[in-house]
Amino acid sequence: MNRSVAITGIGVVAPGGVGKKAFWELMVSGRTATRTISFFDPSRFRSQVAAEVHFDAQRHGLTPREVRRMDRAAQFAVVSARECLADSGLTFAELDPHRVGVSVGSAVGGTTSLEREYLVLSDNGRKWEVDGDYVSPHLYDAFVPSSLAAEVAWAAGAEGPAAVVSTGCTSGLDSVGYARDLIAEGSADVMIAGAADTPISPIAVACFDAIKATTPRNDDPEHASRPFDRTRNGFVLAEGAAMFVLEEVEHARARGAHIYGVIGGYATRCNAYHMTGLKPDGREMAEAIRHAMTEAHLAPRDVDYVNAHGSGTKQNDRHETGAFKETLGSHAYDVPISSIKSMIGHSLGAIGSIEIAACALAMEYGVVPPTANLHEADPECDLDYVPNEAREKQVDAVLSVGSGFGGFQSAMVLTREEVRR
Structure with missing residues (x-):
């Protein structure tokens, strides 16, 4: 690998605020975005705490058609991708689209849509025999994780390598690492890379309850996540996304790009x-x-x-x-x-x-x-x-x-x- 790779654009959708600026303000404040789950009634679960994103898809630039088509994770990925593209200052019309790729990480893909549509199809689990006419025509996109990469590629006009990396909780590191490698080896000049997950759903909460990995500190949700503290007793489930523009360093220098750092x-x-x-x-x-x-x-x-x-x-x-x-x-x-x-x-x-x-x-x-x-x-x-x-x-x-x-x-x-x- 002879080509160094730079980060030249950042986009974030995270609990506490949408966008790179709001995210960083929360980071330096030391405030927390962990609260009692509001997406559904969590009272039957051992852990009732999560870090939710207050997200209005249309306010953040998605059309009603896009909102209907995309799972929540895909919406996060596209919104954060659009932010990182704008932040990078790249003029994509001047790039060879076949030299621009996408790498998106996700652990649980379209869980939100899959669970929601199952509940509709089965009448909240009451029916074993179901009528497929009741299911969303876009359910297949939620079922196939590759739709995450496809949505980001469509948003960017990227026609180069496109992949979803799913390695559990390291997916967001590994997707960026994979994108770095593609540029370093010469398979792409620019990559849109990052990860998105929206697992705050009853099925995901139940899964982590079963292995007691999440915290039961429901009486103090704002202080429930306590890494390295003696009183810690599990993690707090969350959702979010971050996407980056990665490009070969000389490519970035040649256009006078702002370089956040080199991988x-x-x-x-x-x-x-x-x-x-x-x-x-x-x-x-x-x-x-x-x-x-x-x-x-x-x-x-x-x-x-x-x-x-x-x-x-x-x-x-x-x-x-x-x-x-x-x-x-x-x-x-x-x-x-x-x-x-x-x-x-x-x-x-x-x-x-x-x-x-x-x-x-x-x-x-x-x-x-x-x-x-x-x-x-x-x-x-x-x-x-x-x-x-x-x-x-x-x-x-x-x-x-x-x-x-x-x-x-x-x-x-x-x-x-x-x-x-």
Whole structure:
């Protein structure tokens, strides 16, 4: 891979606000967007907390036809893609469409539409024999995850490679990593890459209830997500999306583009161990981190900020802490590390891309987002997890990591464009 890849456009749909500006304002404020679920009556569930996006599709530029056709995840993907395209300043009419591709990550695809249409078709589950005439003609698009990439490609006029990456909770990192690789190897010049997920539905809530992965802290939803805190007891389900314009660095320089950062390194691994279990030593995550840092030519002391997966489950936070100590050595105790899931919850496949947006903006503005709700430090998580308040700091190199059900472990390194180590 001889071609360096830059991020030149960012678009975000996240709890707490739609758009890059609203997202970053929430990140530096330390406020949370986690609340009691309002999309349906959650009273029968163990966990009744989520981070919902207040989203008016037509207000954000989608036509009534697009709203009817697209699942909510696809709507998020298209709105955030349009924002990143505008932010990039690219004139797509001047590009070869066959050299522009799309890579979208998602863990659960069209879950929202699939569940809604099943309830209509079965009369809320009362009928086993159903009449297909009652189903939406667009249900097939929700059933096939590839529709996410197709919708973004249509919005951008991209006729190059198009794919959906689904690797659980690392999907948002892996989709951007895949897009980076396509540009680096010369298969594309520009990629629209990111992820979208909208899992706040009864079926998804029931699934996580069954394995007790989500928090039962229903009496205090605003403070329910507590990564690295001694009192943490599970993650808060969320929804959202983030999309980026990626382009070859020389291509970006030639047109005078604003470069948020360069994707210096990326790696993913699978622990081949357990669907949901993690070993406390963090060996597999450590391997992904080592490879990404080696590819970026970074020594541990060069990392200025670590964006943790930080889901708020007991085993994940211990696993990560072990991985950071293993790979960063003594620098693990000096570098600021934080989890934005404390503020916007865990949007499954989308969160990795949303976290990349936070990393790029941390470099842009010289501010490290905090870990909200961190008041009682867990002795087993004894690193600098930036409790409760954002911190001003020059950030030239960021490490972002993700951990997903199935044993997936991914890591990505972003650096400033002018940094040469």
